[in-house]
Amino acid sequence: MAVQIDPDGDVLVNCSGAVTFLVSKKALALASSVLSWMLKAPVEGGLAIKDETSKYAVVSLPHQDPEAFRIFCEAVHHKSTSLSHIPTPGCLRGVAYLVDEYNCGKAMLYPAHVWLTQTVKGRSHEQLWDLLHLAYVANLREHFYDISRELLWTGKGRIRCWQYASEDLRIFSEAILDGFDNKHNLATHHFQRAIMRVVERFLPLQCQTPNEFMRDYLRDVKDSGTLPGSDALAEKSFQQIYTAAKHMKENFFTEHVGCSCYIFSGYAQRAKLLAWLNECWKGMGLCLPCVKNVACEEHSTAQ
Known part of the structure; x- marks a missing residue:
């Protein structure tokens, strides 16, 4: 039986072959141009398949984490519970992967801001790295700065030497490790000078x-x-x-x-x-535009 994100939905999305969600095609299409294309019929180049035995067309996402997709769908369908319940850092990293894949950072800007505002303090080093993913894909500059600063503040040694981070560059480039290492070296110099x-x-x-x-x-x-x-x-x-x-x-x-x-x-x-x-x-945090190598109004060169 499908999980009803929208009881009046018009398309089914199956994740990992395990969980199916009834959703609104319009809500997903407004959130993501990638999903908008996927929700079309095969004749239009999409993935939505409908047979005579089903009331709804079905889109199969065999690689998609069901929990991350549920969190995403509740947010873009403006469900009242989507912001009152704060997902775990691990779940939010899964949401970040989804946001990156379907290019829907703008749609998740406000939910991501709410979640990150309430989840950073008191987190482990690994959880902070998980949360950094969402700040990155949602382009939340202040949250990215604060989380990266907390990672540097509480960690020992260079981030590049930390296996949990160096082996998890699915949405990041090597530039983020360079940014952390450069900032760590600079902070070390400043601390010793102080x-x-x-x-x-x-x-x-x-x-x-x-x-x-x-x-x-x-x-x-x-x-x-x-x-x-x-x-x-x-x-x-x-x-x-x-x-x-x-x-x-x-x-x-x-x-x-x-x-x-x-x-x-x-x-x-x-x-x-x-x-x-x-x-x-x-001054210990990383500048998000510099990490992404885009125009930055504060810095003339990348960190």
């Missing part, structure tokens, strides 16, 4: 007080496992580096009376470090 900015500020000062302040800071950096060039730092994610910095003790610089170091009076090294790391975090 950690050493206190040293850069105080090193030129020629008196004992700033030297002691700087030594105490470097000791804290080493004890927290965030010393640039150390194995301990290399083993941490950016999120772990930030957490380690948050737990460093706060030292306030007290100037040496009559010395030029007075300009740093009250300098709070931990607060400054966290502010710099926050600035690094803000």
Whole structure:
């Protein structure tokens, strides 16, 4: 028995030979020009076959995941439950494959925005990669930026070395791995520079007080496992580096009376470090137009 997406539907779509859906030909045709062609009769170049025993023509999609197709159909048929129920990240990746294949990103723009708004926080690395697919095919630039930033923030090492991502480029090109690796290298540089900015500020000062302040800071950096060039730092994610910095003790610089170091009076090294790391975090996401190698109003060259 067919699953009724539209009780007044006029065509049956069979997915994977297992589940059949009663849908509106008009709703699917408006969502996708590819599906519009497929829903036509064979004499018109389509795939809709009707025999004398059936009230409806049948379109067979043997490779299509039934759950992803159901989610897609409920969205384009404007079913009230389509947005109140949030699919799993794995299901949304399946929807992304469908959107890419049938070129229906515009039709799924709003549903994808609603789903991604409510599904990103607290997700595993694998689930974030799944969600990135939908942001990519629906051309949701802000969601793509936020999800890619979270992947970089919580992950260790280069995305290219992560098998889950490198073996799942069905809708992505190699450019996305390049984008992640370039952004990872840049963020690594920025984080290490942020950690050493206190040293850069105080090193030129020629008196004992700033030297002691700087030594105490470097000791804290080493004890927290965030010393640039150390194995301990290399083993941490950016999120772990930030957490380690948050737990460093706060030292306030007290100037040496009559010395030029007075300009740093009250300098709070931990607060400054966290502010710099926050600035690094803000710029960690990937630009979707640059990844797709299309015109970008913000960047003159791809990342």
